[in-house]
Amino acid sequence: MFDEGKVALTRGDIGFNHLVHSFSTGLTLRAGGFPQVYLLFSWGGKEGTHTIANVNTLLLGGGGRPSLF
Numbered sequence: 001m002f003d004e005g006k007v008a009l010t011r012g013d014i015g016f017n018h019l020v021h022s023f024s025t026g027l028t029l030r031a032g033g034f035p036q037v038y039l040l041f042s043w044g045g046k047e048g049t050h051t052i053a054n055v056n057t058l059l060l061g062g063g064g065r066p067s068l069f
Contacts (some may be wrong), residue, residue, distance in 0.1 A: 001025070020045050 008014045014034040022044030030036045036056040053062045 022047075 002021065003024070004019045004021040006014065006016075006019050022042055024040055024042040026038055026040035028036065028038040038052075038054055040052040041049070064068070
């Protein structure tokens with residue numbers, strides 16, 4: 001994944017020059033009725049690196065859908 005953007009204090013500072021960019025790569029797992037699991041690693045910009053892990057619990061009965069078990 002590639003992301004590019006800019007934040008400005010005033011409308012006149014917004015433009016398409018000197019955009020800040022970041023990159024991400026990750027892994028997503030989903031098998032049968034099990035929840036979706038993903039791991040994402042990002043780098044770039046001035047913030048350093050970030051690692052994100054998430055488990056989607058909707059298939060565990062916590063959402064509006066009926067349980068699959």
